[in-house]
Amino acid sequence: MATPTIRRIRDAYPGIFIGGLCRPGMDQLLSGNTLFDELHVFQPHGMMASKKAANKVRPRRYDTAILLTNSFSTALITRLAFIPRRIGYNRDTRGMLLTDPIAPPRNPDKSWKLTPAVDYYWNIASRLLDEDPVDWSIHTPTSCAEVPLALPKDAVLELGYSEKDEAKANEVLSAAGIEDSTRYAILNPGGNNPAKRWPIERFAQLADHLHTAHDLRVLLNGSPAESELCDQIIAHAKSSPVSLPKLGNTLGALKPIIDRATIMITNDTGPRHIAAAFATPLVSMFGPTDPRWTTIPVAPLPDGSPSETIIVADPTLPASESANDHPQRCAIDNIAYTRVQQATDTFLQRIGT
Numbered sequence: 001m002a003t004p005t006i007r008r009i010r011d012a013y014p015g016i017f018i019g020g021l022c023r024p025g026m027d028q029l030l031s032g033n034t035l036f037d038e039l040h041v042f043q044p045h046g047m048m049a050s051k052k053a054a055n056k057v058r059p060r061r062y063d064t065a066i067l068l069t070n071s072f073s074t075a076l077i078t079r080l081a082f083i084p085r086r087i088g089y090n091r092d093t094r095g096m097l098l099t100d101p102i103a104p105p106r107n108p109d110k111s112w113k114l115t116p117a118v119d120y121y122w123n124i125a126s127r128l129l130d131e132d133p134v135d136w137s138i139h140t141p142t143s144c145a146e147v148p149l150a151l152p153k154d155a156v157l158e159l160g161y162s163e164k165d166e167a168k169a170n171e172v173l174s175a176a177g178i179e180d181s182t183r184y185a186i187l188n189p190g191g192n193n194p195a196k197r198w199p200i201e202r203f204a205q206l207a208d209h210l211h212t213a214h215d216l217r218v219l220l221n222g223s224p225a226e227s228e229l230c231d232q233i234i235a236h237a238k239s240s241p242v243s244l245p246k247l248g249n250t251l252g253a254l255k256p257i258i259d260r261a262t263i264m265i266t267n268d269t270g271p272r273h274i275a276a277a278f279a280t281p282l283v284s285m286f287g288p289t290d291p292r293w294t295t296i297p298v299a300p301l302p303d304g305s306p307s308e309t310i311i312v313a314d315p316t317l318p319a320s321e322s323a324n325d326h327p328q329r330c331a332i333d334n335i336a337y338t339r340v341q342q343a344t345d346t347f348l349q350r351i352g353t
Contacts (some may be wrong), residue, residue: 001273001296003158004151005121006035009066012129018092021053021077026139028252028293029274032160054080062197066096068121068127068317078289087127089120100127105136109206114322115128115139118157121149141319145286145310146295156297157277161255170255173260174217175212176242186215186240186258186275188266190226191235195332196268198285200229202337204236209341211239216262219244221254221271257323262351267332269293279307281351283343287313287332309343311335 010018019038020030038060050073053059064351065078067088075094078086088094092100102124105113113136115170123134134150141147161169162290177293178184189203203234207218220230227245249257258264258271259278266272268286275282279299284291291310300310313330317323 001117001157001294002116002121003033003035003069003102003277004155004297005066005114005125007155008122008125009128009209010035012125015287017060019057019062021057021074025251028165028250029159029255031055031252032162032255033158033325034160035158048051049073050076051080057083064128066124068124069103072097078299087124089124089350094143100353102127105139113139114141114147114290114292116147116149117293118155118296122155124275139292141292143319144315144317144321144323145291145312147292147295151297155301157273159274159277160256161252161259165250165252168250169256169260172244172247172249172253173257175247176217176244178198179215182217183215183262184219184260185214185273186219186221186264186266187233188221188264188269188271189229190222191267191269193289195327197229198267198335198340200232200333201236202340204241205337206232206340206344207233207237207241210344211241213345218242219257221245221257263344263347265340276308282308283311283340283347283349284308285311285313285332285335285340286323287335288323288330290330292322301351305350309347311339311343340345 005017015038019040020036021040023044024041027041042056054077060085064085065083067074070089070091072092072094075097079097086098087100088098089104091104091105095101105115107113119134126133135300139147187203187207191197210216210218220233220241221244222230224245230243230245257273258274258280261280263281264275265283269290272284276296276298298306302306313334
């Protein structure tokens with residue numbers, strides 16, 4: 001979700017050197033991308049983690065640090081790295097470590113304003129470029145599913161993949177029995193919080209429907225830790241979905257695999273954003289998290305309609321309230337199977353599948 005902001009900075013300063021400081025795995029996500037000249041990977045845990053990260057960054061003698069995270073540790077790292085200008089939101093008691101502290105958006109009662117992350121990041125670039133900040137009043141909720149974005153209409157999420165990523169993807173797809181002409185769907189049943197996971201029995205039922213009604217092979221995606229979750233879906237399915245974790249899939253290879261997919265149906269989790277970056281048709285389920293924190297730009301389909309359909313657990317929730325504050329009312333279990341099947345069928349009809 002930060003890629004539109006990084007692209008904005010790169011376009012504003014032709015020839016600039018941009019390095020990224022990221023956790024392990026994010027280097028795979030960003031491989032094959034033209035946004036960064038270099039990535040510094042660091043382990044965020046341990047007493048000396050901040051010092052070690054600063055030691056990696058310091059030799060590059062960066063002029064400016066853009067802090068996209070809100071943590072104290074990232075501000076400390078850039079201060080220890082002696083980066084002269086440090087721009088970020090004044091949160092987590094780190095204001096004294098920033099040269100350009102930005103007030104985060106709040107409501108009149110001082111609570112956090114419901115703001116999409118893409119705009120939250122975009123506003124940091126506005127400070128760097130000395131341009132008008134984001135007008136937070138634009139984020140007036142009109143529905144419980146999305147809010148207007150301050151991003152320009154042509155701003156997009158942006159990812160790429162390397163030859164190594166593509167070679168690994170070909171290896172995984174071949175092991176899954178997927179040939180060049182094979183049409184397939186991806187189901188993403190995991191999520192960092194179990195409360196965000198749609199029931200496995202419904203994912204299994206959807207896998208069977210995609211296979212029998214649309215002649216699609218079904219791939220189950222997940223991290224290595226979610227391999228058992230994929231196995232449970234396979235055990236409940238009558239068709240034969242394939243577990244990507246069991247085939248040794250990697251985050252880098254996942255990008256071309258998603259890029260080639262006919263459709264993805266997913267919980268609120270990271271691969272959703274990968275699909276959006278590659279304009280893969282996408283059905284996204286939210287509960288009990290509020291989707292408006294992560295409203296993202298998506299590419300249009302050939303008929304002009306958006307390439308993502310968002311399904312919320314309780315569509316009757318007033319637009320003025322957040323799903324995060326109603327964990328029972330907005331539990332993901334409240335998303336009926338028929339809603340997801342109908343949304344998926346409608347999508348596939350629109351794209352001619």
